[in-house]
Amino acid sequence: SQQGEEDPQALSIQEGENATMNCSYKTSINNLQWYRQNSGRGLVHLILIRSNEREKHSGRLRVTLDTSKKSSSLLITASRAADTASYFCASQYYNTDKLIFGTGTRLQVFP
Amino acid sequence: NAGVTQTPKFQVLKTGQSMTLQCAQDMNHEYMSWYRQDPGMGLRLIHYSVGAGITDQGEVPNGYNVSRSTTEDFPLRLLSAAPSQTSVYFCARSYFQGGGGAFFGQGTRLTVV
Numbered sequence: 757s758q759q760g761e762e763d764p765q766a767l768s769i770q771e772g773e774n775a776t777m778n779c780s781y782k783t784s785i786n787n788l789q790w791y792r793q794n795s796g797r798g799l800v801h802l803i804l805i806r807s808n809e810r811e812k813h814s815g816r817l818r819v820t821l822d823t824s825k826k827s828s829s830l831l832i833t834a835s836r837a838a839d840t841a842s843y844f845c846a847s848q849y850y851n852t853d854k855l856i857f858g859t860g861t862r863l864q865v866f867p
Numbered sequence: 868n869a870g871v872t873q874t875p876k877f878q879v880l881k882t883g884q885s886m887t888l889q890c891a892q893d894m895n896h897e898y899m900s901w902y903r904q905d906p907g908m909g910l911r912l913i914h915y916s917v918g919a920g921i922t923d924q925g926e927v928p929n930g931y932n933v934s935r936s937t938t939e940d941f942p943l944r945l946l947s948a949a950p951s952q953t954s955v956y957f958c959a960r961s962y963f964q965g966g967g968g969a970f971f972g973q974g975t976r977l978t979v980v
Contacts, residue, residue: 801968
């Protein structure tokens with residue numbers, strides 16, 4: 757399977773805590789992206805990090821990328837109940853336009 | 868719907884029937900793709916297209932056909948539906964330059980009985 761993997765599969769935290777999700781992918785990439793999916797809805801693009809970048813920030817999101825380990829992490833700081841959703845990483849394969857998704861992390865933030 | 872329209876939203880098919888899932892975009896993006904989402908499996912790429920007249924296979928192409936006669940439309944055809952094709956199908960358009968990403972439709976929930 758070309759599909760990447762994420763861990764943990766599920767994460768439960770209290771509001772105000774930080775949430776960290778990890779992603780591993782399988783081949784050389786142009787970029788790595790993170791998406792959020794609320795239950796039963798389509799996915800929403802959160803952030804993209806290019807293969808020559810190591811860290812990127814957007815609001816309460818911080819993404820890191822380690823191409824030597826083929827891994828990335830998403831940190832959501834000061835979580836809110838509204839952050840409850842599934843989060844997916846997606847790797848755009850090098851020299852192609854394929855965008856391959858990981859298996860996702862289900863985040864539950866309790867008020 | 869982020870400029871991606873999928874129809875129908877729900878569909879029930881009998882085994883062996885064929886059907887076409889429609890996907891249309893209004894942003895003139897070259898890249899479009901189809902995914903299926905099954906519980907615990909995340910999204911898996913079925914087919915994708917980098918422009919009109921150009922399509923390629925993804926991770927799970929068997930049992931599906933696509934064509935791209937215009938930039939706007941990217942239909943997905945199920946040739947002979949099987950219960951294993953019961954899933955939620957998502958179409959997406961993408962624009963990766965400048966830090967962009969994929970924009971998804973709301974999905975088609977397909978049940979094959």
